[in-house]
Amino acid sequence: MRWTLKPKPDATKLADLKTSLQVDDVIATLLLQRGIETYEDAKRFFRPSLSDLHDPFLMKDMDKAVERIEKAIANKENILVYGDYDVDGTTAVALMSSYLKTIHPLVYTYIPNRYDEGYGVSYKGIDFALENDFSLIIALDCGIKAIEKVDYAKKLGIDFIICDHHRPSAELPNAIAVLDPKREDCNYPYKELCGCGVGFKLIQALALKEGKTAEDLTKYLDLVATAIGADIVPITGENRTLAYFGLEVINTNPRPGIKAILNQIEKSELTITDVVFIIAPRINAAGRMEHGNFAVALLTEEDATLAAKQALGINTYNLDRRETDKLITQEALKQIEEQKEQERLTTVVYNENWHKGVIGIVASRLTETYYRPTLVFTKSGDKLAASARSVRDFDIYNALENCSEYIEQFGGHKYAAGLTLKEENYEAFKQAFEDEVFKTIDRNLLIPEIKIDTQINLEDITPKFYRVLKQFAPFGPENMTPVFMTENLKDTGFGKCVGEDKTHLRITVTQPQSNSFVAIGFGMGEKVAVISEKKSFKAVYSIDENEWQGNVSLQLKLRDVETQQIS
Template structure:
């Protein structure tokens, strides 16, 4: 692991903020690192307000989108709410469809089949819309590159409203409205909304036209917070406000579908991390293993008993997903070893029978193992389809763009993307991708990095310090969980390897001339026991969290790494 200590912020800025807030210097330093330098900025950070959300009509084409929907409702047109099969797409569809159903009965939802139709707008869905007399399709979390398909629908008398957050291509679809804050000509103040976030802004705009306020829309924020967590978008600005209040809804008044998913979890307050690792994988499992419609049914169901039934089905899909993920990851690792490709700068693997629904998860697993840009391919109809994952600070979307002559289509973000190509182009693409990455990547990025916010002593970790630190949440990109480094640590003699196979490390640490002791837990760090044994001095990189055991809550160090 590469430890990088973040630069210390300007002393004057830290001192000014420390005085204004009456907080510890380390707290003030953490805030300045996050761009918070004044009392007012700190107030907005610690006390998010729904009033801080931007006017949705600042988004390009929002007035056109609202006018077209109002016309459709007034004329009793059939409206099809369409979205991707992942968490962001299905939550978007659930949100917009639920809201529109309060205005008109003529609403239906459509999630494309991951296997028969693939990602984005499909010709099959347009045929479905034509056959069932839909004259307006609202596409969520997809569509920004569907130029030919939108034109085809238009020729059949079907209008599109696109609500997307992916990077547009050179040209935009000729839809009735294209809502995407990443449009070059869109001056919406916040650019990092997820697809469900864009859908929420559309709903907010429709509600404003009816004289409603943001307070009338809080019931939808559990969906938005779930999408923000699952899509790994920055949790700053508007996303922080939406995630903060969405978590409150999840914890205190969730919709029946989400309540059913979390009913078996023995936890008082769910964090955004819990959303990412507990709620999101289950919603995703529907589209991965069966069909995204199951997720939409769960998230739109108003009857709790029925929602529980859907949740049980989705739990089965999630179990199947875990089994497939484990099996394919093992096969992929074996393929890398057999082909002697451990020394490449990229990982590109393929098997025609791998389950398309889990190759994204497998790509993430392989990235954790070899820590390099990774693509996992499988057969999909007449093409090969892949999920791509990157390492921190390397833009895999740009790398794919540089190999586009071998690709049929691709889309995504800096760290995650998807693509299809012809089977005969696979080897050429694999070579080109390796060449592009070799030429463009900083070799340091191929070693996992721990970014350390600041160096502290154990004596600095007081109840007040942690009480304020908890208010930094919700965490995510642009506001990651603070990581600290403490030097001159010694184990007090209680250090040991724990777990059924003793792969984890548990220790109790202190520093010379300190009466303070903390328990530390390092998952998958059992092999580092020698570093802390026999009273040796060491340093640790860690975050802080609470451990609850038999009703007692104590503060512990969640170890990220230790070094002699």
């Protein structure tokens, strides 16, 4: 692991912030690292308000989108709400359709079949709209590259409104409105919304025209928070505000579908991490293993009894997904070993029988194992389809763009993308991708990195300090859980490997003139030699609470430990 200590903030800014907020060096440092420089910044950060959300009409084409929907309502047109089959797409479809149904009865939903139609807007979906007399399609979390398909729809007399957050190409689809804050010509102040977030801005704009405010839309924020967590977008600016209030809804008054999922687990208060690892996989499993329609049905169901039955079905899909991705991951790891490709800077594997619904998860697991830009391919009709995952700070989207001569189509983000290509181009693409990464990647990026916010001593860790840290939540990209480093630590002599297979490390750390703390390192059992015999060591960790038999205490969650070099 590479330990990288973040630079110390400007001394003047640090002094000013400490004075204005009456906080210590550590808290002021953490805030400055997150771009919080003034009292007003801190107030917005610690006390989010829905009134802080930007005017949705600042987004390019928002006025056109609202005008077209108002026209559809006035003319009693059928509206088709179309979205991708992942969490961001299905939550966006649930959000948009359930809101529109409160003002217009002729609203229906469409999720493409992952296996039959593939990602994004499909000709089959447009044909469905034509056959069923839909004159307006609102596409969510997809469509930004659907130039030919939108043209096809236009010739059939079907209009498109696109709500997307993926990077556009130089040419935009000829839709009535293209809502995407990443458009070059869009001056919307916040660029990092997820697809469901862009959908929320559209219903916010529609609500504004009816004299309503964002507060009137609070009940939809459980969907937005779920999408923000699942799509791993930055938890900054508007996303932080939407996630904050969305978590509040999830924990106090979630919609029946989400409540039915939560009833399957034992958890009192969910964090954004819980959303990512508990709610999102179940919603995703529908589109991975069967059809995204099941997820939309669950998320829009208003009857608690029916929602409970649907959640049981979704959970079955999730259990099947776990078994499938475990098996495919094992096969992929074996393939890599047999091909002796450890010397390569990329991981590219292919098996025509692998389940298309889980190759993205497998790509993530392979990236964790080998820590290289990774592509997992399977057969999809007469083409090959792949999911791509990257390592931190390497833009896999750009790498794919530079190999586009071999690719039929692709789309995505800096760290995750999807693509299709002809089978005969597979070997050429595989080499081109390796060559591109070889040319462009900083070799340090191939070593996993722990970014450390600041160095502290154990005496800095107090209940009051932790109470302030908790207010930094919700955590996520660009507002990660604070990570600290402490030197000159010793175990009290009772450190040991724990767990059924003894793979975890549990120690009690001390520092001269300080309290001791229990520290747990999951999967760090092999590090026991570093802390044995009361040797001096340094550690990187975050702080959390441990509850045991009704007692709550602070503990350190270890990320890594290293022997302390005696100078």
